[in-house]
Amino acid sequence: MKNTLSTQLLFELSKPGCRAVQLPECDVPTKPLDELLPKQSISETTPPLPELSEPEVVRHFTNLSTRNFSVDTHFYPLGSCTMKYNPKRNERLASLPGMADLHPYQPESTLQGMLALLHQCQHNLAEIAGLPAVSLQPAAGAHGEMAALLVAAAYFRDRDERRTNVLIPDAAHGTNPASAAMAGFKTVAVKSTPEGFVDVDDLAAKLDDRTAVFMITNPNTLGLFEPQIERIAKMVHDAGGLVYLDGANMNAILGVARPGDFGADLMHFNPHKTFSSPHGGGGPGAGPIAVAEHLGPYLPTPVVVKDGEGYRLDYDRPKSIGRVRSFFGNVGVLVRMYCYLRSHGPEGLRRIAEDAVLNANYLLHRVKDILPVPHGERCMHEFVASSSALKSERGVTTMDIAKRLLDYGFHAPTVYFPLVVREAMMIEPTETESRAALDAFADALGRIVEESPELLHEAPHETPISRPDEVQAARKPVLRWRKEEG
Amino acid sequence: MPQDLLYSKTHEWVRLSEDKKTATVGLTAFALELLTDLVYVELPEVGCRLKAEEPFGEIESVKAVSDLYSPVNGEVAEVNSAVADNLERLADDPYGNGWFFKVKLADEAALADLLDEAAYKKQCEEEQH
Numbered sequence: 300m301k302n303t304l305s306t307q308l309l310f311e312l313s314k315p316g317c318r319a320v321q322l323p324e325c326d327v328p329t330k331p332l333d334e335l336l337p338k339q340s341i342s343e344t345t346p347p348l349p350e351l352s353e354p355e356v357v358r359h360f361t362n363l364s365t366r367n368f369s370v371d372t373h374f375y376p377l378g379s380c381t382m383k384y385n386p387k388r389n390e391r392l393a394s395l396p397g398m399a400d401l402h403p404y405q406p407e408s409t410l411q412g413m414l415a416l417l418h419q420c421q422h423n424l425a426e427i428a429g430l431p432a433v434s435l436q437p438a439a440g441a442h443g444e445m446a447a448l449l450v451a452a453a454y455f456r457d458r459d460e461r462r463t464n465v466l467i468p469d470a471a472h473g474t475n476p477a478s479a480a481m482a483g484f485k486t487v488a489v490k491s492t493p494e495g496f497v498d499v500d501d502l503a504a505k506l507d508d509r510t511a512v513f514m515i516t517n518p519n520t521l522g523l524f525e526p527q528i529e530r531i532a533k534m535v536h537d538a539g540g541l542v543y544l545d546g547a548n549m550n551a552i553l554g555v556a557r558p559g560d561f562g563a564d565l566m567h568f569n570p571h572k573t574f575s576s577p578h579g580g581g582g583p584g585a586g587p588i589a590v591a592e593h594l595g596p597y598l599p600t601p602v603v604v605k606d607g608e609g610y611r612l613d614y615d616r617p618k619s620i621g622r623v624r625s626f627f628g629n630v631g632v633l634v635r636m637y638c639y640l641r642s643h644g645p646e647g648l649r650r651i652a653e654d655a656v657l658n659a660n661y662l663l664h665r666v667k668d669i670l671p672v673p674h675g676e677r678c679m680h681e682f683v684a685s686s687s688a689l690k691s692e693r694g695v696t697t698m699d700i701a702k703r704l705l706d707y708g709f710h711a712p713t714v715y716f717p718l719v720v721r722e723a724m725m726i727e728p729t730e731t732e733s734r735a736a737l738d739a740f741a742d743a744l745g746r747i748v749e750e751s752p753e754l755l756h757e758a759p760h761e762t763p764i765s766r767p768d769e770v771q772a773a774r775k776p777v778l779r780w781r782k783e784e785g
Numbered sequence: 786m787p788q789d790l791l792y793s794k795t796h797e798w799v800r801l802s803e804d805k806k807t808a809t810v811g812l813t814a815f816a817l818e819l820l821t822d823l824v825y826v827e828l829p830e831v832g833c834r835l836k837a838e839e840p841f842g843e844i845e846s847v848k849a850v851s852d853l854y855s856p857v858n859g860e861v862a863e864v865n866s867a868v869a870d871n872l873e874r875l876a877d878d879p880y881g882n883g884w885f886f887k888v889k890l891a892d893e894a895a896l897a898d899l900l901d902e903a904a905y906k907k908q909c910e911e912e913q914h
Contacts, residue, residue: 473850715848715849716849718849718851721819721913769822769847770822770823770824770847770873773824773825773845773847774824774825774872
């Protein structure tokens with residue numbers, strides 16, 4: 300690895316005696332520690348906390364912050380993740396004291412504004428989904444998948460039907476089978492056709508009276524809208540199963556097509572993909588779900604209901620699967636989603652989808668002259684290119700290209716997903732990018748594929764750390780810093 | 786690619802004993818090449834009952850996690866635990882030291898669905914594109 304310029308940890312920068320604050324002499328009576336705590340609770344040595352001056356601490360964190368590669372600093376065409384720009388307006392509104400300083404245990408009468416906002420969120424998502432019952436509680440998209448599958452399980456249990464299988468196309472997000480397994484189902488993979496759609500014959504062969512749910516991502520992970528979706532939904536319904544829509548790609552059909560109208564019974568939204576709330580990075584997220592009328596009674600409790608002029612949290616839901624998250628989910632994320640929904644309105648949301656699809660198609664037509672795009676001339680919000688030919692001709696892999704893009708100031712696209720495409724590179728520009736940004740990306744890609752394989756194998760060259768050993772990082776991850784002895 | 790083995794559509798290979806009562810199972814060189822650098826493999830335990838075309842474990846590379854599917858019906862008799870600790874060497878000898886486990890076959894029903902070398906080779910060529 301060429302560049303290994305990692306930042307030293309505060310512990311490594313520490314020098315005995317350095318400090319950032321000086322406290323005045325204590326002017327109230329004190330008691331010795333051993334009179335306050337039993338002896339066995341007092342450590343014999345002081346904890347090895349780092350000792351630094353204030354400027355050293357500030358420089359450490361400020362320098363770290365400049366290492367960020369984010370949608371605020373660079374074009375970020377990470378397919379399937381929909382790294383759309385997070386408008387700063389959302390942040391300003393969500394940090395207003397009336398939003399940010401509420402406590403979930405305040406009396407409901409003092410939370411009416413927030414409850415009205417959440418009620419409106421439920422209403423708006425129901426409208427966008429074409430499915431009338433909504434729960435805002437799940438804390439992430441995958442959590443929403445699991446909550447919805449638990450709803451499906453409760454529904455079949457209530458009907459005394461023993462259905463054990465969840466059918467999932469082989470191009471699906473990995474969260475689908477994981478959620479199904481977590482919810483107690485057995486997963487059955489359904490094949491894709493060479494064109495990238497659900498293999499309807501294979502689906503028919505696998506549908507039976509054990510089928511609980513068919514999970515479909517539409518548009519799918521190849522960026523294609525499933526043309527047979529109505530027929531597929533009818534097949535699943537005829538077998539007595541439910542259709543789940545993975546809403547990861549809603550950005551492509553927002554305000555244009557409603558999942559409930561094309562046969563879905565349950566779905567989740569990813570507010571961070573579709574409604575511009577920040578990507579959590581493991582932090583707070585949200586994954587609201589919407590379900591058909593007959594599944595509404597099983598949704599997590601509570602839901603926000605309107606009662607006369609006021610709003611309240613409804614806990615009286617005997618068929619509910621119960622709580623899936625403390626309080627009412629991550630409300631701060633939902634507030635940002637609400638700001639986005641109301642900033643754009645119905646026509647604006649439709650334009651978001653249209654612009655996202657237009658941008659993706661423009662970029663597809665630039666990229667396909669550089670790298671083959673195996674699944675077609677048209678796409679929805681994203682498309683999948685392949686470096687398969689480049690690999691066999693010159694030994695240059697998708698990983699090499701992805702790494703080299705960092706040198707050109709672009710975040711790498713999603714690589715090696717979906718699994719149905721060899722040497723996959725999944726590109727999603729989103730609606731907020733200008734034509735100039737799309738052209739610059741395509742130009743860089745065009746230059747990279749002409750570069751020497753030796754140069755590409757070693758990329759990135761311009762980043763503080765060039766190419767870590769991913770195999771060792773996965774096999775023997777070093778997750779904790781320890782002070783070197785001696 | 787050895788000619789004396791049977792192959793599943795999901796890239797596992799099967800070597801039958803002469804009396805056709807036991808089978809040795811592994812993963813083909815083609816699959817290992819596509820997976821690239823391996824990180825982890827989960828193999829079944831001795832005594833585990835396997836059903837053809839159902840997952841028996843999983844294999845993880847820096848690219849992806851994939852299920853491994855049993856090509857036969859039977860009970861696991863012996864597991865090659867050394868392979869899990871030497872993943873970097875698995876690709877060197879996938880049909881020899883790289884075997885995963887041996888199965889006491891419950892029946893020969895599933896064997897008819899397996900491919901011979903020529904048919905499997907053809908499938909790999911098709912998948913290459």
